[in-house]
Amino acid sequence: MQIPFVDLYAQYLTIKDEIDGAIAKTIHESSYIGGAAVKQFETLFSEYIGLSHVVACANGTDSLEMLLQAMGIGAGDEVIVPAISWISTSEAVSSVGARPVFVDLEPNYYTINPALIEAAITPRTKAIMPVHLYGHPADMEAIMQIAQKHGLRVIEDCAQSHGATINGKKAGTFGDAASFSFYPGKNLGAYGDAGAVATNDEELAKAVRRIANHGQEGKHNHVSEGRNSRLDGLQAAILNVKLPYLASWTHARIRNAALYTELLQGSEVVLPQTREGAQPVYHLYVIRTKDRASLQAKLKAAGVDTAVHYPTALPFMPCYNGHGHTKADFPVAAQYQDEILSIPMYAELTDAAIRYVVEQIKQA
Ligand SMILES: *Cc1c(COP(=O)(O)O)cnc(C)c1O
Numbered sequence: 001m002q003i004p005f006v007d008l009y010a011q012y013l014t015i016k017d018e019i020d021g022a023i024a025k026t027i028h029e030s031s032y033i034g035g036a037a038v039k040q041f042e043t044l045f046s047e048y049i050g051l052s053h054v055v056a057c058a059n060g061t062d063s064l065e066m067l068l069q070a071m072g073i074g075a076g077d078e079v080i081v082p083a084i085s086w087i088s089t090s091e092a093v094s095s096v097g098a099r100p101v102f103v104d105l106e107p108n109y110y111t112i113n114p115a116l117i118e119a120a121i122t123p124r125t126k127a128i129m130p131v132h133l134y135g136h137p138a139d140m141e142a143i144m145q146i147a148q149k150h151g152l153r154v155i156e157d158c159a160q161s162h163g164a165t166i167n168g169k170k171a172g173t174f175g176d177a178a179s180f181s182f183y184p185g186k187n188l189g190a191y192g193d194a195g196a197v198a199t200n201d202e203e204l205a206k207a208v209r210r211i212a213n214h215g216q217e218g219k220h221n222h223v224s225e226g227r228n229s230r231l232d233g234l235q236a237a238i239l240n241v242k243l244p245y246l247a248s249w250t251h252a253r254i255r256n257a258a259l260y261t262e263l264l265q266g267s268e269v270v271l272p273q274t275r276e277g278a279q280p281v282y283h284l285y286v287i288r289t290k291d292r293a294s295l296q297a298k299l300k301a302a303g304v305d306t307a308v309h310y311p312t313a314l315p316f317m318p319c320y321n322g323h324g325h326t327k328a329d330f331p332v333a334a335q336y337q338d339e340i341l342s343i344p345m346y347a348e349l350t351d352a353a354i355r356y357v358v359e360q361i362k363q364a
Pocket residue numbers: 059060061062085086088089131157159160180181182183193194195
């Protein structure tokens with residue numbers, strides 16, 4: 001049995017007519033940049049996430065970076081980020097001229113450890129950027145308490161967590177603003193790059209919109225220099241078709257994760273855990289094993305594709321050599337980076353496929 005890590009084409013086939021129609025309509029109207037579909041997506045996504053302002057943009061890295069810029073964070077400032085994430089999280093901080101300050105993970109949940117945040121705060125700290133990694137929400141209640149105590153801004157990196165909740169409240173609605181990615185493989189994915197900022201802060205949303213549109217306030221009135229970070233019409237049209245399905249796809253991911261968890265009980269791998277009150281959306285289903293290389297090879301031989309997210313924690317990346325970190329600074333990240341393994345996870349994954357993957361893991 002061949003089981004891909006993700007299967008974007010399988011999902012396309014379930015909504016083919018609507019997608020093909022939306023693409024044809026965009027081409028018929030030549031609404032490639034801006035236009036009704038982009039506005040519609042901003043409205044629909046704002047309703048979905050429950051925040052009053054959504055600014056669509058080119059990708060999730062831009063949305064992080066523009067939020068930092070719009071908050072006036074730059075040279076001389078520090079921003080606290082988790083030790084394991086996709087590089088965009090820390091890269092966005094460096095891109096605006098500030099310094100990412102890494103904090104180790106909370107054991108079991110793969111999200112930033114709130115108990116270690118205060119020790120990382122200095123007079124230069126301006127913001128905390130938690131990541132709801134793998135779709136499991138960070139401990140936002142604890143993080144918000146620390147942020148309020150120290151007067152820090154909070155940007156939630158929701159690139160992997162569309163629709164995740166804590167006690168029924170959506171991830172992205174706890175901090176000052178949320179950053180979303182709609183990269184094709186994300187839980188809500190376009191057919192190319194796409195992203196968005198979501199916030200209840202009207203001034204912040206306006207500032208991001210201005211930065212994303214070359215600093216213009218009204219045509220040819222550049223009140224500052226900005227950049228080009230537009231969501232294009234084709235991607236917006238595709239996202240408008242897909243957004244109404246997100247709830248059912250999320251439901252399927254949660255169901256698939258529950259089946260993995262049930263069937264993998266008693267095996268030697270460490271299973272993902274859920275913090276009390278949290279509802280993860282399983283962007284990834286990540287197990288841990290001391291024997292990762294051998295398990296991954298055996299699964300590969302059995303036709304099961306896996307991946308590692310991410311094999312090197314951020315502080316240990318060559319680009320952060322200058323920070324002079326050692327593994328002793330981030331013991332949890334240092335251990336997990338060598339043990340984590342992402343197994344196939346997507347809404348269209350069949351029960352038979354899940355059973356096959358589990359059987360192969362148990363045999364290995
Ligand atoms: C995907 C991702 C991003 C960046 O999104 P892009 O749209 O690829 O720029 C940022 N943070 C995290 C945690 C991600 O997984």
